[in-house]
Amino acid sequence: MKKGKRYLLWIFAAFLVGMLFPRAYSAVDQTYQQLRVLVEVLELVRDNYVDQVDTKKLIYGAAEGVIRQLDDFSQFMDPEVSKRVKSDTEGEFGGLGIAIVSRDGYITVVSPTPGTPAYKAGIMPNDRIIKIEGASTKDMFPDDAVKKLRGAVGTKVKFTVAREPEGKTPGAPWAVKEYELERAKIVPEVASYKLLDDKIGYLRLADFSGHMMDEAADGLAAMKKKGMEALVVDLRFNPGGLLGAAVDFAKLFLSDSKMIVYTKGRKPENYQEFRSGRAAPYAGLPLVVLVNGGSASGSEIVAGALQDNKRAVILGSRTFGKASVQSIIPLSDGSGLRLTVAHYYTPNGKSIHRDPKTGIGGIVPDIALDINPEADARSIRQKDQIHTPGKEPVSAVKPEEMVKDEALGRAVEILKARDAFINLKPAQ
Numbered sequence: 001m002k003k004g005k006r007y008l009l010w011i012f013a014a015f016l017v018g019m020l021f022p023r024a025y026s027a028v029d030q031t032y033q034q035l036r037v038l039v040e041v042l043e044l045v046r047d048n049y050v051d052q053v054d055t056k057k058l059i060y061g062a063a064e065g066v067i068r069q070l071d072d073f074s075q076f077m078d079p080e081v082s083k084r085v086k087s088d089t090e091g092e093f094g095g096l097g098i099a100i101v102s103r104d105g106y107i108t109v110v111s112p113t114p115g116t117p118a119y120k121a122g123i124m125p126n127d128r129i130i131k132i133e134g135a136s137t138k139d140m141f142p143d144d145a146v147k148k149l150r151g152a153v154g155t156k157v158k159f160t161v162a163r164e165p166e167g168k169t170p171g172a173p174w175a176v177k178e179y180e181l182e183r184a185k186i187v188p189e190v191a192s193y194k195l196l197d198d199k200i201g202y203l204r205l206a207d208f209s210g211h212m213m214d215e216a217a218d219g220l221a222a223m224k225k226k227g228m229e230a231l232v233v234d235l236r237f238n239p240g241g242l243l244g245a246a247v248d249f250a251k252l253f254l255s256d257s258k259m260i261v262y263t264k265g266r267k268p269e270n271y272q273e274f275r276s277g278r279a280a281p282y283a284g285l286p287l288v289v290l291v292n293g294g295s296a297s298g299s300e301i302v303a304g305a306l307q308d309n310k311r312a313v314i315l316g317s318r319t320f321g322k323a324s325v326q327s328i329i330p331l332s333d334g335s336g337l338r339l340t341v342a343h344y345y346t347p348n349g350k351s352i353h354r355d356p357k358t359g360i361g362g363i364v365p366d367i368a369l370d371i372n373p374e375a376d377a378r379s380i381r382q383k384d385q386i387h388t389p390g391k392e393p394v395s396a397v398k399p400e401e402m403v404k405d406e407a408l409g410r411a412v413e414i415l416k417a418r419d420a421f422i423n424l425k426p427a428q
Contacts, residue, residue, distance in 0.1 A: 038062060042055075042058055042059070042062065045058060046058065060076070060078055060335070063076040063335075064076045067337070067339075068139075070339075070340065071324070071340050071356070072101060072102040072103055072104075072356070073101065073102070073322075073324050073326060073338070073340050074326070074337075074338060074339050074340045075141050075142075075143065075337075075338040076335070076336075076337055076338075077143065077335055077336045077337070077338060078335050079333065079334035079335050081143050081144070081147070081336075082330070082331075082334060082335055082336035083334070094150060094151055094152050094153040094154075094155070094183040094184065094185060094186070095116075095146075095149060095150040095151075095183055095184070095186045096112075096116060096117045096118040096123075096149055096157070096181055096183065096184075096186075097112055097113040097115070097116020097117055097118045097119055097184070097186050098110075098111070098112045098113065098116070098118040098123060098149075099111050099112075099113070099239035099240075099296070100129065100142050100145060100146065101142055101322060102140070102141065102142050104356070105138055105139050106128040106129075106130065106137070106138065107128065107129040107130075107137045107140055107142065107145045108126060108127070108128055108129075109123055109124065109125055109126065109127040109128075109129065110125060110239040110240075110294065110296045110297075110320055110322065111125050111237040111238065111239040111294035111295075111296065111320075112124075112125075112237065112294075113186065113206060113207065113239075114206050114237070114380065114381065114384055115384055116184065116186055117181040117182060117183070117184050118181065119381065120381075121179055121181055122374070122377070123161065123179075124163065124294075124373055124374065124377060125237065125292070125293045125294035125320065125373070126163075126164065126293055126320075127161045127162070127163050128161065128162045128163075128174075129145065129159050129160070129161055130160050130161070130162050130176070131159060131160035132145065132148045132149065132157070132158075132159045132160075133148065133157065133158055133159070134158070150183070151183050152183065153183055153184060153185050154182060154183065155182070155183050156180055156181065156182050156183070157180070157181060157183060158178065158179070158180045159178075159179055159181075160176060160177070160178050160179075161176070161177050161178075161179060162174040162175070162176050163175045163176075163177070166372070190205065190206060190207065190209055190211060190212040190215045190216070191203060191204065191205055191206070191212060191215035191216040191218075191219050192204045192206075192219070192383070193219030193220070193222070193223060195223045195226050195227075195228060196232075196412065197412075198229075198230075198412070198415075198416060199226075199227045199228055199229040199230070200228070200229070200230045200231070200232065200412055200415055200416075201220070201223040201224075201228040201230065201231040201232065202231075202232050202234065202408070203216065203219055203220065203223075203231060203232070203233050203234065204233075204234040204380075204383065205233070205234070205235060205238055205249070205299075206237075206238060207238055207239060207240065207241045207298075208238070208240055208241030208242050208245035208246045208249070208297075208298035208299070209241045209242065209245065210241075210242060210245065212241070212245050212249070213245055213248050213249065216249060216252075217252075220252070220281075220282065228285075229285075229286070229419075230285065230286040230287070230288075230415040230418075230419075231282070231285050231286070231287050231288075232287075232288050232289075232290065232408060232411045232412065232415070233287065233288070233289045233290070233302075233312075234290045234380075234408070235289060235290060235291050235295045235299040235302065235303060236290050236291060236292045236294060236295060236316065236376060236380055236407070237292065237294035237295070237377065237380055238294070238295050238296070238298070238299040239294065239296045239297060239299070239320075240296050240297025240298035240299055240300070240301075240322070241297070241298050242298065243274075243298065243301070245298060246261075246297075246298030246299075246301045246302050247260050247261065247274045247301070249302055250276065250301070250302050250305045250306065251276045251277055251280060252280055252281055252282050253280055253282050253283060253285065253287060253306060253311055253312070254276035254280055254283070254305065254306070254309055254311055255276055255277065255278060255279050255280040255283040256276070256278065257275045257276060257277070257278060258275060258276045258305075258309050258347070259273060259274075259275055259305070259308075259309075259347035260274045260275060260276055260301070260305040260347070261274050261301045261304065261305055261344050261345065261346065261347070262274065262344075262345050262347075263325050263342040263343065263344055263345070264342055264343060264345055265325070265341045265342030265343070266341075267341070270325070270341050270342040271342075272342075286415055286418055286419075287306065287311065287312035287313070288312060288313045288314075288315055288411040288414055288415060289302070289303050289306055289307075289312045289313070289314050289315065290315055290316050290407050290408065290411060291303050291314060291315070291316040291317070291319050291363060291365060292316045292317045292319070292371075292373070292376055292407075293317055293318065293319065293320055293373065294320065295316075295319040295320060295363075296319060296320035296321070296322040297320075297322050297323060299319065300319045300320070300321070300322070300323055300344075300352045300362060300363050301323065301344060301352070303319065303363045304346035304347070304350065304352055304363050305346065305347060307346070307363065307366065308346045308347040308348040308350075309347060313366050313367065313411075313414060314363065314365040314366045314367070315365055315366065315367045315369065315407060315410060315411055315414070316365050316368075316369055316371075316407055317365065317368060317369060317370075317371070318362045318363070318364055318365070318368075319352075319362035319363040320354070320362055321352065321353060321354025321361030321362035322352075322353065322354065323343060323344035323351075323352035323353040323361075324340045324342070324343050324344070324353050325340065325341055325342040325343065325344065326338050326339060326340055326341070327339050327341045346363075367410070367414075369406065369407055369410065371406050371407060375403050375406075376407065378397065378401070378402075378403050379403055379404070379405035379406070379407070379408070380405075381397055382395045382397035382401075382402050382403070383395070384397075
């Protein structure tokens with residue numbers, strides 16, 4: 001092999017040493033000895049493989065292999081993907097409206113965004129997207145899947161979904177269904193609200209995007225003006241969003257500098273605390289929070305903070321369990337590294353992130369409800385309204401297809417029961 005090519009490979013080896021063993025100076029000779037195997041493989045493939053190969057492609061493939069040994073959220077990004085990640089905003093784009101992650105080697109739906117093509121088609125949290133345009137997604141990185149699912153508004157994309165059977169019966173076959181959906185302009189939804197009977201407010205947050213707080217604050221103020229005396233916050237199917245938005249929302253209900261969430265990693269600088277302010281506008285408002293398997297990230301931060309501080313009753317089913325902190329590290333050739341550097345922890349020290357080995361993670365509700373996920377999704381979907389000029393808004397779900405929202409009904413019962421107990425007086 002020419003000196004230039006061999007030099008390039010040793011530069012790559014040095015890069016790996018710097019990334020994986022930044023403090024192992026005393027063991028640098030041993031590290032180079034271990035990396036020699038990788039360099040030998042690259043040389044042998046380069047010189048002897050039946051077809052001519054691209055050295056850069058081999059190096060990128062090796063880098064991807066290194067990162068795949070870590071977790072489902074760390075990722076090596078080639079220059080094209082790295083550039084797209086940098087330029088992505090929370091504005092409008094053409095897509096289906098789903099948040100996805102990689103779980104156990106499969107592209108897994110965290111939650112569909114209400115009102116989007118995926119949501120209307122009945123895509124559910126924990127559904128596995130096993131094919132896109134006929135190509136398997138096994139071991140595909142989420143960003144690569146997003147790239148395939150997104151496209152120009154009005155174009156269509158075919159994909160195949162596998163859904164685990166109800167009850168997760170061992171050995172039972174997964175239901176497989178093919179979809180062909182038209183991409184739409186996706187504008188992240190934020191907050192909707194309504195004052196229910198008995199002066200109980202209802203606030204639904206679809207995500208924790210940058211402008212969520214403005215709409216949530218407006219909704220709470222409007223309901224308070226009408227006499228709101230208790231509140232149900234609905235975080236079902238909320239995939240999260242910005243950490244700052246989740247922390248700011250929790251601050252509405254927590255005072256006295258209480259812990260909201262903290263991050264902890266291997267390095268001391270990755271420890272960071274997020275606390276409430278001294279006062280909160282709704283510190284004394286009776287509160288129930290609804291969650292389910294589609295509640296992730298920011299939703300789990302809020303639910304965990306309110307639960308550990310005994311500020312709210314958490315009602316529903318175990319949340320998704322995605323709470324890792326990624327750092328985006330640019331590399332010299334325009335590629336990049338998305339590396340997990342810490343995890344989020346609730347005020348009481350519980351790790352929110354799902355342990356891939358045990359399957360344990362997420363926020364366990366104070367009161368668990370056994371509700372069919374599809375019925376749960378429909379109860380949310382029927383709250384979406386279709387607005388037609390000159391007409392009163394109507395539900396997106398036909399009257400004959402509507403279901404009772406069991407979780408919301410139970411939350412209202414809890415708040416009513418609380419008032420009933422408070423009003424009890426001892427016998428004279």
